Amino acid sequence: MEIRGHHLLCMLGFIGLGYNEKFILNMDKIIKKLNNKHNMWIKLVDNVDNICAACPNNINEECKIDSFPGSVKERDRAVLKVLGIEVGEVVRYRDIVNKISERMTEEKMMNICKDCEWFGLGYCLEGLKKLKGG
Ligand code: SF4
Structure with a gap:
């Protein structure tokens, strides 16, 4: 399975919201699968x-939101940098979750995600707090 860097944080706060029904069902399925298979190898991209595979913003295998300043790719790279994971690296899901818990802070997440339309809802940050045991 391939997961882009910033989606690691989106998954923490997923409460069943998304761009459309197809997107929500796909994201829900992926999260449930990963929660049941902590040993699964993930390629970080x-x-x-x-997740993008079922998204209406995925046009010809590119995220159309990517055209805005502070692009989605930059957000992916910023998350992976905090976690100490290279783009293209393959890591077990449980090790990724441990790295998020150890290395991602609320402040860092705010800096990376503050311009995202979903961040203001507060669920993503709540997800990080929960993971870190707060
Ligand atoms: S295509 Fe863009 S908006 Fe859609 S899930 Fe992927 S990164 Fe998010």
Whole structure:
């Protein structure tokens, strides 16, 4: 499975919201699968991934939101940099979750995600707090 860097944070706060029904069902399925298979190997990417596969913003295998300043790719790379993971690296899901818990802070997440349309809802940050045991 391939997951783009910033989606690691989106998955923490997923409460069943998304761009449309197809997107929500796909994201829900991926999260449930990963939660049941902590040993699964994940390739961390900065381009369209298994979540983007069902997204209406995925046009010809590019995220159309990518055209805005502070692009989605930059957000992916910023998340992976905090976690100490290279773009293209393959890591077990449980090790990724441990790295998020150890290395991602609320402040860092705010800096990376503050311009995202979903961040203001607060669920993503709540997800990080929960993971870190707060
Ligand atoms: S295509 Fe863009 S908006 Fe859609 S899931 Fe992927 S990164 Fe998010």
